[in-house]
Each structure stands twice: as structure tokens, then as C-alpha cells.
Amino acid sequence: MLDKFGQMFLAIGVLVAVVVVLLLLASLARGRNGDRLRALFFVGPTVLLVAVGLIYPTVLTIIKSFRGPAGTGAFGFDNYVTIFTREALRSSIVNTAIWVLLVPLLAIAIGLLYAIIVDRTPIESFAKTLIFLPMAISMVGASVIWKFVYEYKPTQADQIGLLNQIIKMFGGETRQFLVESPWNNFFLIVVMIWIQAGFAMTVLSAAIKAIPDEIIEAARIDGASGWALFWQITLPSIRASLIMVVTTIAIAALKVFDIVRTMTGGNWDTSVIANDFYSASFTQGQPGLGSALAVLLFVLVAPIIVYNVRQLREAS
Amino acid sequence: MRRITRPIAIAGVAALTLGMAACSGDGDTADPGTDGGAGGDCSAYEAYGDLEGTEVSVYTAIVAPEADPYIESFKAFEECTGATIKYEGDKAFAEQISVRVQGGNAPDIAFVPQPGMVQTLVATGEAVEAPADTVSNVDEFFSEDWKNYGSVDGTLYAAPLGASVKSLVWYSPADFADNGYEVPETWDDMMSLTDQIAQDHGEDGLTKPWCVGFGDGAATGWVGTDWIEDTLLRTAGGDVYDQWVAHEIPFNDPQVVEAFNTAGEILTNDDYVNGGLGDSKTISTTAFPDAGLQILDGTCFLHRQASFYAGMWGEGVEVGPEGDVWAFYLPATNPEEAKPVTGGGDFALAFDDRPEVQAFQTFLASDTWANERARVSTAGGAVSANSGLDTELLANEVDKLSVEMLQDEKAVFRFDGSDLMPSAVGAGSFWTAMVDWVGGASAEDVTKSVEDTWPTS
Numbered sequence: 001m002l003d004k005f006g007q008m009f010l011a012i013g014v015l016v017a018v019v020v021v022l023l024l025l026a027s028l029a030r031g032r033n034g035d036r037l038r039a040l041f042f043v044g045p046t047v048l049l050v051a052v053g054l055i056y057p058t059v060l061t062i063i064k065s066f067r068g069p070a071g072t073g074a075f076g077f078d079n080y081v082t083i084f085t086r087e088a089l090r091s092s093i094v095n096t097a098i099w100v101l102l103v104p105l106l107a108i109a110i111g112l113l114y115a116i117i118v119d120r121t122p123i124e125s126f127a128k129t130l131i132f133l134p135m136a137i138s139m140v141g142a143s144v145i146w147k148f149v150y151e152y153k154p155t156q157a158d159q160i161g162l163l164n165q166i167i168k169m170f171g172g173e174t175r176q177f178l179v180e181s182p183w184n185n186f187f188l189i190v191v192m193i194w195i196q197a198g199f200a201m202t203v204l205s206a207a208i209k210a211i212p213d214e215i216i217e218a219a220r221i222d223g224a225s226g227w228a229l230f231w232q233i234t235l236p237s238i239r240a241s242l243i244m245v246v247t248t249i250a251i252a253a254l255k256v257f258d259i260v261r262t263m264t265g266g267n268w269d270t271s272v273i274a275n276d277f278y279s280a281s282f283t284q285g286q287p288g289l290g291s292a293l294a295v296l297l298f299v300l301v302a303p304i305i306v307y308n309v310r311q312l313r314e315a316s
Numbered sequence: 317m318r319r320i321t322r323p324i325a326i327a328g329v330a331a332l333t334l335g336m337a338a339c340s341g342d343g344d345t346a347d348p349g350t351d352g353g354a355g356g357d358c359s360a361y362e363a364y365g366d367l368e369g370t371e372v373s374v375y376t377a378i379v380a381p382e383a384d385p386y387i388e389s390f391k392a393f394e395e396c397t398g399a400t401i402k403y404e405g406d407k408a409f410a411e412q413i414s415v416r417v418q419g420g421n422a423p424d425i426a427f428v429p430q431p432g433m434v435q436t437l438v439a440t441g442e443a444v445e446a447p448a449d450t451v452s453n454v455d456e457f458f459s460e461d462w463k464n465y466g467s468v469d470g471t472l473y474a475a476p477l478g479a480s481v482k483s484l485v486w487y488s489p490a491d492f493a494d495n496g497y498e499v500p501e502t503w504d505d506m507m508s509l510t511d512q513i514a515q516d517h518g519e520d521g522l523t524k525p526w527c528v529g530f531g532d533g534a535a536t537g538w539v540g541t542d543w544i545e546d547t548l549l550r551t552a553g554g555d556v557y558d559q560w561v562a563h564e565i566p567f568n569d570p571q572v573v574e575a576f577n578t579a580g581e582i583l584t585n586d587d588y589v590n591g592g593l594g595d596s597k598t599i600s601t602t603a604f605p606d607a608g609l610q611i612l613d614g615t616c617f618l619h620r621q622a623s624f625y626a627g628m629w630g631e632g633v634e635v636g637p638e639g640d641v642w643a644f645y646l647p648a649t650n651p652e653e654a655k656p657v658t659g660g661g662d663f664a665l666a667f668d669d670r671p672e673v674q675a676f677q678t679f680l681a682s683d684t685w686a687n688e689r690a691r692v693s694t695a696g697g698a699v700s701a702n703s704g705l706d707t708e709l710l711a712n713e714v715d716k717l718s719v720e721m722l723q724d725e726k727a728v729f730r731f732d733g734s735d736l737m738p739s740a741v742g743a744g745s746f747w748t749a750m751v752d753w754v755g756g757a758s759a760e761d762v763t764k765s766v767e768d769t770w771p772t773s
Contacts, residue, residue: 069740069771086769088748150603156522173724179597179755265534267600267751283534284744286771 005115018045058298062237071288079292083267089293092271095185096254096300099192099272102287103253104246107193111200111245116230132198139195146191147263150177181269188270191259196252200245207241208234240315247308254301273297360684361396363449368398370672375416375423376662385698389689393679399672417442422667425676427477429662431465432736437665438468445668446472446681447674453681457702461554461729466663474663475681478689479701481659482622482719482732483546484643488611497617503550503649507581513617514587524591526582527616529607530600530750535743539604540750541734542658543583543620547769548575550649554728561733563770567686567741568763576759589648591616600751611641620646622659623699626714636713643714645721653724660735661701690715701729738771745769 022041029037038279064071083089111131118127134142151161155174159165164174177187211234219233235242257274260266266275273293281290383405390401404423406412410433416438417423419584428434437443446454446466454463454475466474485506492498495516500506513525530539552571559565560572582588586595592615593602603654605628608619612633619625623643626635633640648655664680666673679685681717683704690698690709699715701722710716734742749762 051476087765152594152598154522154592154598156520157592176594176597176601179601261534265536267748268755279534279744280740283739285739 009299052252059292061294064288065295066292067288069286069288071286071291079289082289082295083292083296088271089276091269092266092273092276093296095275096256096272098185099253099256100250101190102189103192103196104187104249105258107109107196107249108200108204108242108245110193110197111202112204114197115205116203116234119205119208128201132200134195135198137195138261142191142195143259143262146187146194147178150187150263152176152178178264178270179268182307184264184268184270188259188263191263192253192256196249200249204238207238211237222225233269240311241310244308247304247311251301254297254304324595358392358396361393361679362678364393364397365671366398367672367675370398370670371400371402372425372673372676373402373404373423374425374427375404375406375409375413376427377406377429378427379405379407381695382697385689385693385695389685392688393685395677397672397675399676401676409410412591413437414440417667424668424673425664425666425680426672427662428474428665429660430735431663431731434466434474434663434665435468438473441474442667444669446475446666446677447669449678450475450674450681453678455682457683457704458726459701459703461727462661462701465661465731474665475633475677477662477664477680477699479659479661479699479718479722480623481657481699481721482542483646483657483659483721484497484621484623484625484717485646486608486611486619486621486625486641486643487617488614488640489637489642490640491611491614491617499644500647502647502651506647510582510588510618517617518587521526522592523615524587524589525606525616526589526618526620527591527593527602527610528589528599528619529593529602529604530754531603531607535747535752536600537747538601538734539607539621540583540754541742541746542622542732543579544572544575544750545730545733546646546656547579547660548733549728549730551575551578553654554656554730557730557733560737563737567767567770568760573759574764576753576763580753580759584756596754597756599754619651623714623718626712639713643717645717650725651726653679653726654728655721655724656730657721657724658730658732659722660732674751696732740765740769740771 026038026041028043052269057313066075066077067073068076068078068083083093114127118124121127137145148160148164150164151159152174153159153161153165155161155168157172159168161174163177167174170304178184215233215237218228224232255274256272257278260270260272260275261278264270266272266279273296277293277297279288279290280286332764367561376383377385383403387403389403390403393399394401405500409426409429413426413428413433414436417437422442426437428437433753451472454466454472460477462476463472463536466472466476487499495513497509497512500509510525517523517525528539528543530537532538545557548560548571551574552560556565556569556571560567560569566573582698583599584596589596590598590602592610592613593599593607604621608616608625608628609630611619612629626643629635629641635641645655645657664677681702683702686698686700686702686705687709689700690705690711694711696711696715698710699722701719705719705723707716707719707723708718722729734746736742737746745766749766752765753762754761
């Protein structure tokens, strides 16, 4: 324990020393190109670290993905062929698509609706806290909680799962929510929405509050109300925030791993790309195939990030 | 970090061992001088000669507290021969051993927990053949199956050490007695017993003869692979089993499909599974440690699981022939011919041929060590396939049953096959196949899907 802290403080000390030395060197830079030289001293270490810690492994991963399943052997497209021909992996891609479509859509619909409903009501802050709470729970923690909610016991036995207990109270047959495909995917998606709706609500609520009262008043005077007000005034005003929330949640949904791993382990046709990537790389000894899946995930995430960056640039 | 913690761990082990030695000394009324050895009698150790001043290093995956009985069991050897055994347990053994061997830093002896790893290590060219005395001990005390697992191309390298068995069926002796059921001797008997239980108790829709759980997070399905291995070894025999594991026959060979279907008479039959838990589909959602517990509340009668399940019943549940729960040997299809047993074990592989290393190797393959280890393992776990092992010395009933199964003349022992297969299959598609199979897919389809994922290179 003491050891760990000692190492931690040592690392912090080294970092401070490096920064001080860099600052000193930067301050020494003078002359015509002084500014540029100083900039180099500040940007250089970051660029170096990103190159070593991010770009180098990325290139390695891409190279690996074009070799055999074990990440060795001759150059070829075997791993990519496997991804698109093996049925289990194809179903993972479809599932990932379902996640990316449904999670942002539903999380935002619920978050926005909630934000509008509780806006300027007496219980606003309490209601907001309530929906924001799941954000404080880790994905794995949330998954464990929901696994209990979905827990199955035969109809005749005592129930542990909340949902099945409710079904039993109304005289229905208990169900295996996590096993019955394709519906089990939706039961997993509910968990992510439960977590992300609070995030969407908070950001969108702040954006709605930021709409100047004058605009709303002017619209009211022009005769807009209800739907028209929402579609013509509110939505366009919060567009930038909306896009930010959509892209953030979409990226989180693309990379979803914890929920699937914890709740079903990818069984019963619930696997997603990130889960298959992990299994292939770390439990099944096929880092080549794992790399190919990682590259696929990267290719899918990239356009969203590019779009996000463009929007940010436009906004500023 | 490792450099710092390892000596501490070893010191801890040493301190614990000394503590244990002191404790057993207190409880013993005999002369303290005779404590910790073979009663001070060194006659069994004379053959190893005088090894005064020598040292043998042992590197294993077994760490404290499981390491304590091992260290204790070497005491008599050390006292009688004068050699020092330097024991080093490391949780990272599996990754570290090849690093050490290739780096020229190999231990004298490694306790290798898998036959596949013995092959890999021998392939490095650093391991040495077992000496003649060790070979004759192995010939005397171990079956051909065990010798083969420690051999490469017909040459014995590593003598077998400990063992564990998987082919057990857990049941409640009291429930059996109340219903007049008897422990089945053959697979057919077991199936008629299963049918009998289903008829006697099936009317509530909840009680079933068998309860099964494949669930283990991301490793869900491995329990099912054990079922298939046990069944295949019974329906097709050891040779086919070996070919199947080595992929000399396809994974979806008709004989394998037949084994699936034989196991499926239980596992995919909603009248026979899943006691207290629902239908066949609940098998893959039930966590494996929970699956057998329905026996305690009477909604299930039979649960196939390895010997480790003895520790899973919870506090206050007595395990034994007269206890609350007990196990019987998963019956063979034809016990007159062969009694297949699946399980695991470890092997002592040497990387040096100094006389003291060879002497210690021979000692490890002897009945003396097997019995000495059983004597000091007061918490149990000293199971070995050594035919010289006296079952009376074992600490608990499950160990006794395991050793009896291993020592049986008709025993055909095979390692857990999925552990020996490439991990893309053994820790991947084979598991998934089991989940899909109990979910309703056909044996043909799931075995084909495994065959398709078998790595080509």
C-alpha cells in the first residue's frame, strides 16, 4: 500500500520536474522563431505521447488485422471475411446497429420529454436528481441490478425478479427475458437508456433554459403554441446541444461492452462487436480476428466523431 | 512489483509452514523429534542416498495456503536425505514458466498443470527425460493413461503428481432412501432411475430428476463441455476421445453427434431438467454454483459436477455417504469393460539431471510421497492416481471416492478435452455451442458451427 503511494508520488514528482524543465527551456527560446520554438516545447511532448500511446498501437492493430486469425502469418483479408461470413459475428454487427439506432433515439426522446414536463414545476430539482441518479452507477453495477430485475424462476416457484413477480401477480407465465431472442436485445438496451436518459435530460434541460424568453414570447404573440412552439422554436434553438448528445450517446452505444458482458456474456444472440473483439483477443487466442473487429469498430465510430468535430467548429 | 512481493510471499509460506509444524507438534503426544517426518523412520528414503548440502528448486502455480501441505510433505525427504527443497509458488506460473525456461533461468522441477503445457515445454529442448528410477515408479504406480499424458513421443518426461475428477453425480442419500432409489451402476440404470423420478415427482411441474447450470458469466457453457466429454468417453471410448480432442476426426463426427444426443436425452428433455429451475432453456442462465442446491430443497435429485462441488453446498450441509449430500460415480455404459473418468492433474517436469533432482523426481512418483502428502493434507485435496496411495490417510470422503475411482482397475482416465483444444474452440465456440444446444439448436448444427471455427493453422 505504502509502496503504491510512494510510486505515485514519485511519478508526480517526475512529471513536475519534466514540466519545469520544459518551461525553462521554452523560456530560453528567443529570437525571430522564438514563438514557434516555444510552441514546439509545449506541443511536442503531447504529440510524442499521442504518437507512442495511440497512433503506434493503432497502426499495429491495423497491420495485425490483415494477417491470420492469430495475428501472424501472411497478409490477407481472412479476418474480415470471417467477420462478414460467420453467422455469430454477423448477428453481432446487426445487434450493434440496433444499439446505435435505438439508444440515442430513445434516451433523447425520454430525456427531452422529461426535461419539458418537469421544466419550471415545483418538484423540478427533485425530479431531475431522480433521473440523473443512474448516471452515478457504473455500467457493471447497473447491469447487475437489472439482471436481478429480469431474473427468471418457474411460475410455480417463488420469484426473485421484479418483472416476473409482477407478471405472476397478474396471473401470467414467467418469462426468460434475457434468453428470448431478439427481444432480449431490447431488455439490454433498456439498461443503457436508463443510464443515458439522465445525461440527455440534463444537457437538454440546460439548453431549453438558455432559450431567451423574448423569442418564446414573440412566438406566442405570433400565435404559436404547443407543437408549433416546440417544432419551430425549441428544437432549432437547442440543435447544437441535441447533436452533441446524440453523437455522444451513439458513440457510447457503439462501444457498448460492460452491459452485454455482465448480463448475457454475449450469449443468446445478444453479442455486440466490442464483446466479440474482447473474447477473440483475450480468451480465444485470436488477436488477429480481435484486431479486425476493433478496426471495424473504429471505422464505424470515426464518421460520428468527424461529424461532431465539424459541428463544434461551426458552432464556434 | 513482482520482484518485491515474491520473497515476501515465500517468507509468508515458510512462516505458515513453521506455524503448522509447531501446531501439529503441540497436538502430538509423541516425541517432538519424530514430528514432521515419517515418524523419524528414514528407511523409505534410503534409496535416495545421501544428498547432504544439495538443493532442488521447485516452481509451481500452487500458492499459500494450498502450498503448505506440499512443503510439509517434502520435510521427511529433506530430513532423511539432507537435501533442501526450495519451493516457489507463483500465480503467474502459466505465463512465467516459458519465459524462465527460454531465458535460461529454468527451475530444477516445475509442477505443470496441463499435459499440453508439458508438450510445449519439452518442445523447447530444455526439459530432461525422466530417469530410469522415476520411470519404474510411474510404471508401478500409475496407469498407462497417466503415463501417456506425461510422455512426449513415447518417452516419459513428467511423472504425474496430483489429480482431480469430474465424473461425479451429486445426490441426497436421504431422499434416495425415502423413495427407495438406488445408486445406478450403469448408464441405462441411471436413465431408468431418471424416468422413475420424473414419474414419481413430476406432477408439480417444478420437480425434475436433474438440475444443471451452465452459467458462469463470459465462460458460460463450460459445464456443458464437461457433460459432452464424459458422455463421449462413455459412448465412443478413449481412442475416439483422443482423436476428437486432437482434431484427427472432425468435431462434428457422427460419434460426437451421438454423444450429444445421448447427453441430450437428459439435457434437452424438459421432463428431466431443470429441477426447481424451469425447463431446458434455463440451464444456460443458471449459475453453476447454484445449480445443484435444488437437491437440498427436494426439487431436484441428481446433479453432475466435479469433486470441487463438495465445497459449494454451504455451511451446515454435511457431505458424505451418511450426510445430507453425497456423490456417486457417473455410471459407465458398460462397467464390465471400462470405467471412464474425466478430470485434471499436474505433472513434475525436470529441467536438470543432477542426482538430487532425479532423486526428488523419483520420490514424487513414489507411493511414499503420495501417502506423505495425504497424511499432511488435513484440509483435503491430496487426490492422486497413484495406486500406492492409502485411501485411509485421506482427509475427507470426496477425496476417498475420487481416489477409488482413479485406482479402479477398469478406470480409463482422460483430461478435460476442452482445456486441450485450441482456445478459439475450448474457450470459445464449444462453450457457445453448448448454450445454443440447450437453447434448442440441433446437435448437428452446433457441432458443425464448432468445426467451422477450428483454427486451420
